[in-house]
Amino acid sequence: MSEVNLPIASFSPLYEQIKAMILASLQAAEWLPGAAIPSEMELAARYAVSQGTVRKAIDELAAMNLLVRRQGKGTYVATHQEDDWQYRFLRLAPDSAEKFHLTSQFLACIKTKANAYIASLLKLKAGETIIHIDRVQSFAGKPIVFEEIWLPGMRFKGLDLDALNAWHGPVYALYESHYATHMVRAEEKIKAVMADETLAAHLHLEIGAPLLSVERVAFTYGNKPVEIRHARYDTSNQHYENKLN
């Protein structure tokens, strides 16, 4: 682990290049979610840099929640299958009490053609095949969330209502184990809207009741958008929680 000279185009620190190489390995599924990546020493040898440089690269990837460090054990690829990651992207919390167990009921899962809006968000051509899912989530028997999900048909071939109903656990864990797709980050746009007839029926509310509309775009490695969600939350007894730093 000493002299190197990679004649790379424009300047960037060594650890940025290491970061990029580790990221490439993640994206190429060389190491799968939940598995350990090679030790710092091994990576230092592989890339012919010092341990400190690998360390800085890993630190930043861990800060981005792509890797998880475990002292004494190793560094692991982040996964939505871990208990504490089950609700990684869920910001809904009950007004009183602490926790909250949501039960999910899938209503529909159909193959259809992307309209212009969904296509542009997923970076597909309008008319490409997509999968459209409807579901309701309940807390203590009361329906609180109505959610629509759109997925590119190519990546999620064969996903249907039976597969969804057979799965117990977060949808993002299913994507990981059945479709080799790990969600890295997401963006949400939130508005207040009125319940229409359909929403009112699903959530047992009157027409015109105020609902939180939450539109999410979720991304895998390489900033690739692979899932669109449009949820409506009944916020009578729960709220969307956000921390500003």
Next chain:
Amino acid sequence: MSEVNLPIASFSPLYEQIKAMILASLQAAEWLPGAAIPSEMELAARYAVSQGTVRKAIDELAAMNLLVRRQGKGTYVATHQEDDWQYRFLRLAPDSAEKFHLTSQFLACIKTKANAYIASLLKLKAGETIIHIDRVQSFAGKPIVFEEIWLPGMRFKGLDLDALNAWHGPVYALYESHYATHMVRAEEKIKAVMADETLAAHLHLEIGAPLLSVERVAFTYGNKPVEIRHARYDTSNQHYENKLN
């Protein structure tokens, strides 16, 4: 910069102790917002540790947005007076277009007694003096935000409607320059609600229109809550934006 042995109670890494000491200096206003703190070498000498240890401490404080590093110049105390920090905690964005200049009109600023709810959030005793502010914010002449603010009377002595109207810029910059109070982080709870008569009047909407209710608690150094806000956003043409990592 070599051997040390601070006989401190329970174990914590050296850089954590350095972090705590820098934080204490910030809290004690030894270095003011916008000012440079001593160089890494100076701090290393002061605390009798290596530069690398100070570096790690500063890195973490910078990641928490308490300090700002500027290569070649120095490390500065974060401030809401900087241009790019003006809207640090504002997550409202226009549906189309990029930016958005909000104009603020203050309606009232009165001294009153804290009710139980506000008192508990601000960690005051019920009945202590607080300041209650009302304002409306507009975009392109259209009112889109109605906001109530509660502040502890002790810390913000003398704040009145004239002072607010005389100030041009973000409220958090005023807190910094006039009341030695720098906001470090905040927590928001969001719900969908219906406009009542008052809100409808302020925002030029019909009664029953859906609004985004945003309750914020903002904290200074030491996790001390010092401001409560309750805003209602008209999200017809704008939305609340959130990134999930």
Next chain:
DNA sequence: CAGTGGTCTAGACCACTTC
């Protein structure tokens, strides 16, 4: 006990800013 990540040091050199 060996192997992993975590801390700390000391020193060299680079990149950027200011005078």
Next chain:
DNA sequence: AAGTGGTCTAGACCACTGC
């Protein structure tokens, strides 16, 4: 040229995990 933060290295030792 001097001073700041930023990168990189090499090596020592600590803390935690699991055999």
